[in-house]
Amino acid sequence: MPELTHNSPILIVGGGTWGCSISLELARRGYQDVTVLDAYPIPAPISAGNDLNKIIEEDSPSVSDSDxxxxxxxxxxxxxxSWKTDSVYQPFYHPTGFVMAASQDDARHQIDAYMSSCRDKMRLLSSPAEFQNTMPDGILTGSFPNWKGVFREEGAGWVFARGALEAVRHEAAQLGVRFLTGAIKGNVQRLLYSSNDIIGAQTAEGREHRADRTILCAGANSDQLFDFERQLRPTAWTLAHIQMTETERTLWKELPVLFNSNLGFFIEPDAQNGELKIIDEHPGYCNFVKDPKTGDEKSIPFTKKQIPVQSEQKARQFLRETVPQIADRPFSFARVCWDADTPDRQFLIDQHPKYKSLVVAVGGSGNGFMMMPAVGTAVVDLIDGVIESRLKHAFRWRPETAVGRDWHDTQHRFGGDGTVRDFQKVYEWTNIGESE
Structure with a gap:
């Protein structure tokens, strides 16, 4: 394994949330030969980070000394x-506050645990009026049946995800990072192996990109390029948009995030198009198929700008309980959004124990965008040999945690029918934007 200098070639496979963050951190630390490969122009339409918004929660003190x-x-x-002080990230953070709630009995116990874990000002919510009073009159008109929650007025909010992703990519390019994108130039077909090591990647045009370090951070598609020994389970969630009127856009501006851990969430309409994003909460979808090489079941990501009708129905249930005045409004956009779960929902950021020139940065497990700047720091700390020992241990290559893994494990997520759903068993999809 070659020793790195600031002139060493470094290759990043995947230009999504983590790939862009890692490239920026490398450039800021003086690495001068960094190339990012992605099959799509950045931000890619399939990237989970190419989104109107993502929830952000700020730091809080440890409630224990456990690792x-x-x-x-x-x-x-x-x-x-970074979200509060970095000139690249800070413009996109909106600290509007956060309503954390649940309405299923098996999820409601989370509320007390959440309150005990946060140092910021909290307001307990247990009646419809208390929920309604977290926002201006005329917004939360629903009945909030069986809801219990807290209003975290400080220390949380949301970020304009697509804007942050574009800004990070732009700044990295300004500092010299090369972005090669598209179905030919940026589409990685395979990693390059030599003498028990990985020395780069080959793209669809047949070009071999060789590097002293290859960083694989292709999100849910990462295990299509490398064997993660069952440590990654590609898992998807579903989102939809509703077009808001000009009057509504003004009234709904700077709202706190409204999140129900078993029903869904929404964040204020985006400033560009005035669309409200709605998520229906559930333990996730997988696309279970048989691996042609091993015969084992695995989840394979795919792209689709529609969502299952069952997801639409659950999203509208969430709206009827909170903002019934828009619950039946047509969706203007929808898509399936993929992430990758590790068995313990902890990130996987490590130098591979066998292929020493390969660094993996995968396993967002539902928290990848919120931690975007921190992941860039952790990965480059790892490369520089200065990563904190407790982070290094937590993020280590750990296939022992995936032995006998249950692909249908809900991983402490709630909502829906309480199970991981299978796209292979979805027979009815929305037709948003399609001709009748």
Whole structure:
């Protein structure tokens, strides 16, 4: 394995949320030969980060000295510093506050645990009026049946995800990072192996990009390029948009995030097009198929700008309980959005134990965008040999955690019918934007 200098060629496979963040951090630390490969122009239409908004929660003190608690809070601290003070990230953070709630009995216990884990000002919510009073009159007109929650008035909010992704990519390019994108030039077909190591990647045009370090951070598609020994389960969620009127856009501006862990969430309409994004909460969808090489079941990502009708129905149920005045309004956009879950929902950021020139940065497990700046820091700390020991241990290559893995594990997520759904069993999809 060659020793790195600031002139060493570094290849990043995947130009999504983490790939862009890693490239920026490398450039800021003086690495001068960094190339990012992606099959789409950035931000890619399939990227989970190419989105109107994402929830952000700032750092909070550890509630215990356990490694798990320390790692989670340390990454929050690193991310928060960037979202609040970094000139590239800060313009996109909106600290509007956060309503955390649940309405299923098996999810409601989360509320007390959430309150005990946060240092910021909290307001307990247990009646429809208390929920309604978190926003201006005329917005939350629903009945909030069986809802219990808290209003975190400070220390949380949302970010304009697509804007942040574009800004990070632009700044990295300004600092010398090369972005090669598109179905031919940027579409990685395979990793390059030599003498028990990985020395780069080959794209669809047949070009071999060789590097002293290859960083694989292709999100849910990463295990299509490399064997992660069952540590990654591509899991998808579904989102939809509703077009808001000019009057509504003004009234709904700077709202706190409204999140129900078993029903869904929405964030204020986006400033560009005035669309409201709605998520229906559930343990996730997988696309289970048989691996042609091994015969094992695995989840394979795919692209679709529609959502299952069952997801539409659940999203509208969430709206009827909160903002019934728009619950039956047509969706203007929808899509399937993929992430990758590790068995313990902890990130996988490590130098591969066998292929020493390969660094993996995968396993967002539903928290990847919120931690975008911190992941860039952690990956380059790893490359530079200065990563904190407790982070290094938590993010290590750990196939032992995936032995006998249950692909249908809900991983402590709620909503829907309480199971991981299978796209192979979805027979009815929306037709948003399609001709009748």
């Amino acid at each position: 798990e608690s320390y790692v989670w809070n340390r990454m929050h601290q690193l991310a928060t510093k």
